[in-house]
Amino acid sequence: MPPSLRNDSIAAIATPQGIGALGIIRISGHNAIEKAGILFPKKDLNAVQSHTLHYGPLVYENELIDEVIVSVFKAPHSFTGENSVEITCHGSSYILQKIMEALVRIGVRPAQPGEYTMRAFMNGRMDLSQAEAVADLIAAESGAAHKTALQQMRGGFSKQIKELRQQLLDFASLIELELDFAEEDVEFADRKTFVDLLNIIETEVKKLADSFKLGNAIKSGVQVVIAGRPNAGKSTLLNALLNEERAIVSEIPGTTRDTIEDVIIIDGIKFRFIDTAGIRESTETIERIGISRTLEKIKEADIIIYLYDINTTIAEILEEDLATIPEGKKVILVGNKADQLPNTIDHLPKNNGQWSMVNGQWSISLSAKTGQNLESLKKMLVESLDLETELQSANNTIVTNVRHYNSLLNILKAIDSLKEGIRNNITTDLLASDIKTALYALSEITGEITNDEILGNIFGKFCIGK
Amino acid sequence: MPPSLRNDSIAAIATPQGIGALGIIRISGHNAIEKAGILFPKKDLNAVQSHTLHYGPLVYENELIDEVIVSVFKAPHSFTGENSVEITCHGSSYILQKIMEALVRIGVRPAQPGEYTMRAFMNGRMDLSQAEAVADLIAAESGAAHKTALQQMRGGFSKQIKELRQQLLDFASLIELELDFAEEDVEFADRKTFVDLLNIIETEVKKLADSFKLGNAIKSGVQVVIAGRPNAGKSTLLNALLNEERAIVSEIPGTTRDTIEDVIIIDGIKFRFIDTAGIRESTETIERIGISRTLEKIKEADIIIYLYDINTTIAEILEEDLATIPEGKKVILVGNKADQLPNTIDHLPKNNGQWSMVNGQWSISLSAKTGQNLESLKKMLVESLDLETELQSANNTIVTNVRHYNSLLNILKAIDSLKEGIRNNITTDLLASDIKTALYALSEITGEITNDEILGNIFGKFCIGK
Numbered sequence: 001m002p003p004s005l006r007n008d009s010i011a012a013i014a015t016p017q018g019i020g021a022l023g024i025i026r027i028s029g030h031n032a033i034e035k036a037g038i039l040f041p042k043k044d045l046n047a048v049q050s051h052t053l054h055y056g057p058l059v060y061e062n063e064l065i066d067e068v069i070v071s072v073f074k075a076p077h078s079f080t081g082e083n084s085v086e087i088t089c090h091g092s093s094y095i096l097q098k099i100m101e102a103l104v105r106i107g108v109r110p111a112q113p114g115e116y117t118m119r120a121f122m123n124g125r126m127d128l129s130q131a132e133a134v135a136d137l138i139a140a141e142s143g144a145a146h147k148t149a150l151q152q153m154r155g156g157f158s159k160q161i162k163e164l165r166q167q168l169l170d171f172a173s174l175i176e177l178e179l180d181f182a183e184e185d186v187e188f189a190d191r192k193t194f195v196d197l198l199n200i201i202e203t204e205v206k207k208l209a210d211s212f213k214l215g216n217a218i219k220s221g222v223q224v225v226i227a228g229r230p231n232a233g234k235s236t237l238l239n240a241l242l243n244e245e246r247a248i249v250s251e252i253p254g255t256t257r258d259t260i261e262d263v264i265i266i267d268g269i270k271f272r273f274i275d276t277a278g279i280r281e282s283t284e285t286i287e288r289i290g291i292s293r294t295l296e297k298i299k300e301a302d303i304i305i306y307l308y309d310i311n312t313t314i315a316e317i318l319e320e321d322l323a324t325i326p327e328g329k330k331v332i333l334v335g336n337k338a339d340q341l342p343n344t345i346d347h348l349p350k351n352n353g354q355w356s357m358v359n360g361q362w363s364i365s366l367s368a369k370t371g372q373n374l375e376s377l378k379k380m381l382v383e384s385l386d387l388e389t390e391l392q393s394a395n396n397t398i399v400t401n402v403r404h405y406n407s408l409l410n411i412l413k414a415i416d417s418l419k420e421g422i423r424n425n426i427t428t429d430l431l432a433s434d435i436k437t438a439l440y441a442l443s444e445i446t447g448e449i450t451n452d453e454i455l456g457n458i459f460g461k462f463c464i465g466k
Numbered sequence: 467m468p469p470s471l472r473n474d475s476i477a478a479i480a481t482p483q484g485i486g487a488l489g490i491i492r493i494s495g496h497n498a499i500e501k502a503g504i505l506f507p508k509k510d511l512n513a514v515q516s517h518t519l520h521y522g523p524l525v526y527e528n529e530l531i532d533e534v535i536v537s538v539f540k541a542p543h544s545f546t547g548e549n550s551v552e553i554t555c556h557g558s559s560y561i562l563q564k565i566m567e568a569l570v571r572i573g574v575r576p577a578q579p580g581e582y583t584m585r586a587f588m589n590g591r592m593d594l595s596q597a598e599a600v601a602d603l604i605a606a607e608s609g610a611a612h613k614t615a616l617q618q619m620r621g622g623f624s625k626q627i628k629e630l631r632q633q634l635l636d637f638a639s640l641i642e643l644e645l646d647f648a649e650e651d652v653e654f655a656d657r658k659t660f661v662d663l664l665n666i667i668e669t670e671v672k673k674l675a676d677s678f679k680l681g682n683a684i685k686s687g688v689q690v691v692i693a694g695r696p697n698a699g700k701s702t703l704l705n706a707l708l709n710e711e712r713a714i715v716s717e718i719p720g721t722t723r724d725t726i727e728d729v730i731i732i733d734g735i736k737f738r739f740i741d742t743a744g745i746r747e748s749t750e751t752i753e754r755i756g757i758s759r760t761l762e763k764i765k766e767a768d769i770i771i772y773l774y775d776i777n778t779t780i781a782e783i784l785e786e787d788l789a790t791i792p793e794g795k796k797v798i799l800v801g802n803k804a805d806q807l808p809n810t811i812d813h814l815p816k817n818n819g820q821w822s823m824v825n826g827q828w829s830i831s832l833s834a835k836t837g838q839n840l841e842s843l844k845k846m847l848v849e850s851l852d853l854e855t856e857l858q859s860a861n862n863t864i865v866t867n868v869r870h871y872n873s874l875l876n877i878l879k880a881i882d883s884l885k886e887g888i889r890n891n892i893t894t895d896l897l898a899s900d901i902k903t904a905l906y907a908l909s910e911i912t913g914e915i916t917n918d919e920i921l922g923n924i925f926g927k928f929c930i931g932k
Binding site for chain 1: 478479480481482483484485486487488489490492517518519520521530532533535537539543552554556557558559560561564582600603604605606607608609611612616619620929931932
């Protein structure tokens, strides 16, 4: 058993680094309360009730470290499902370090990254997809990312997967029964019913897999590329968007300076403006993007803002440029420099800042320079995602995790193979093997089936203290 | 009454900014439990016992924000002395922000800097010097700074001040009595006894005031200047010291990169190596420092390391250079490049790395290049502070706060004036006035007497959440 699977007591600083009013050290393990008690002479922590708080000095070898609050959680009623103690001390790095040192000296092991959440998983407090959602929840920077992580942590996604798995499992047992009576050539499991079931599961799984595109965008940010001819005002537009939203972004600490420059959160959705020199520099024209890495970026983009000078651009140019953008991409046509023509905005199709379709694309006019109609562009960015429809079609579950997405693809592949097999009247044992593959992929998501490598991969990405 | 003196409910994020496993929001005020209860529908928090923990969803207007642990502290058994609630949530800035928003929307005010500690002070949970120690404790980066802050927070210093104040107060009431019977010209307060008392108080206060030099060094770091002629190896020595201790320093997060470069913590004491170009650059010689800002630095320094090349420096040069260092400064004479002479170290006074006095200064030889005897220099730096003796002479109380130091100086001035007055047989009412001045200065330290401006000054320096 790897060290991470034991129930020895582990400790870690659970609060961010830096100076604050309070800091927390979390201890978990079968003898966590005993161990914490060694440093907390004021009370017998073993004798106190679960879910109680105790104030007093924290002392190691007669040396006072701090006055602290100790929270006691008795197994199984804790995050990890084990006996747990939280020490809330003054938020000084020095004190936190001293307490960690003292704990290590009395035989508490410093926790590995993600070890608390791993223990919660191992002790059945949550399944694997819920555990993964804990990390996503902590990392969430936007309302949408927060919401999907929270829903996943509370088990919405797991429930769907488990239901699908149960249906498949019920059928699998009939198939297994056939195998037991293989020589008698009976068919307990009706093939027609099975295909119907497979179709239902396939539809469900496909919905989930399809939601990953949106889920990934929500988690990592919707990629937006601003394209357009030189002097269309691309940089001005990006700066205008950034300046307007900078204040909101900077309310969220931990966002690095670099990221701030190109990330904008609008209505709880993170938009990531892809910064390619080719797009920002006015020497790059949309005609020349064919061979540049800008095309790569456009390919990866979720949304393309095509910007043109509303005063000088003729319809032919517009059509020509739009033809270079790959089919099926979400494009927002933005006519810039509306401030230079008197009453421009009023004379545009669906005036007063409302948008309409031009050449089959969403269209709007604005002035990046004065900020006129900028608000409408932001609304358009959000609405172009069509979040409501997407959520409905995915039964309100959005897959955000690439590991889950890969498992879902594996399930689809296995179902395809099963359907093909039934069409070709393959033997029951081959059928049983394909069912196992599908079941395995389903079980991987929630962690009914797993291995140390997968666990290591997942929890290794957590930070220490989680 | 300024807003900070009300008992309305306030809230603040109490944990450092950044991503961590857990974050805490602290709410305090007469209706803090009620307010927190609005967001925690699972249980009636008003009905739960003090010092209990409750797990459940945190919800604002039907929107789930997070699964949290709520800690309930009922007045007066909390840090502030008021009803208090701590919400421990996942350590995401986004979630913390959302919870703060929800609290503000239901009428909880964001706390001002230091407002929790200020309330603890206003509610008699701690006196002013203890409150100041809370900030020092959180900022402490070294063992010594941590220890002095902790002792002050626990009231060691306050107790001494209060005892002195009581003695003076007892005497003052006798003086006041005399004033009541002023026309009868009686003397209730024996002047001889009073002078004896003043002498005792003066001795005590002087000890405390004297301890400030050390206390300030402990808090801000002991200032060390490395001086010496060109090519003595000053930079090499500094780098050798820094490289050796860098690992230890960097264990303490929050120390900025810039600070790391010149701060070394040895045996729990912070040493601040003053970085003047004049000292580091080999073009600067000790003879020329007279007019440069290097002399300034030497004046401010607590310790001067005078470095010389042990292979080439003759005694006359040494004496000449040392003569330029102001009287009374702690100097450590360090003979460098001991590695270039075979067996040099063995042939030095008090060999094997022990030190002795040369020209009345502590002396040692080492090699900054090879690291030979570096450990001894570090020991010498610590021992030169003579911490034990200083602590004993200050009755184990070290004053670290410049506000307290100034009050102590004011007390000494008032005592001086009192003694002078008694010698000159001044009138009782003048005496009473001087006693009041001394009492005022004593009361200022612990905060028996204070005003909004002083409080604003003190607590305004706290960060929000404290």
